[in-house]
Amino acid sequence: MKIKNTTSYGKNADRSMQTWIQLFRVYNKIRAKEIAYITSFGITMNQFEVLEVLYHRGDLNVGTITKLIMSTPGNVTVVVRNLKRDGYITSLPDPSDKRASILSITEKGKELIEKLFPTHAKNFEGYFEALSEEETNTLFTLLRKLHKSV
Structure with a gap:
């Protein structure tokens, strides 16, 4: 038996929350599929x-990487240590x-990205094929x- 919540917080608040839930559901579905794809190459999503x-951006310091991937310094430190251990990246003093x-x-890291990234990009093309080009651009x-307003 499904119980419908009849409490309203106002038309705009209700629609905003419903929109957030849809964004979150889509994000979680896509993220789960991409995690499964990427981990099939023997690396974690954070390593990827x-x-x-x-x-894609070239050599960077840890702080810049942390901001770009929206992670935490502690997490990136562990990820970097493991990528160095496995020969995918190197570090030099700044x-x-x-x-x-x-x-x-490293070349080993480039080879891995070049192997998995084309399919990764195609996967995203597939996720958005339900939308027209105009709808994708509008979205x-x-x-x-x-993003800029928050």
Whole structure:
């Protein structure tokens, strides 16, 4: 027996919360599928995120990576240690800050990203195929606007 909540917090608040729930559900579904795909290559999603940033943005320090992947310094430290251990990245002292290091993706790391990223990109194309090109563009614009306002 399904019980419907009849409490309203106002038309705009109700629709905003319903929209958030839909965004969250879509995010969780896509994230779960991508975690399954990425872990099939023997790395974690967090490791993939660090490798992907280094591959597409070039050499970076840990602080910048932490911000770009929206993680925590403690988590990124563990991820970096494991990626270095497995030969996917290297680190060099940061010439502008003796306490920091610059991370760089190795050939082994590049090979892994180049192997898995094309299918990863195609997966996302598939997730959005229910939307027309115009709808996808509108969704992007609206989400970007929302992101900037929060």
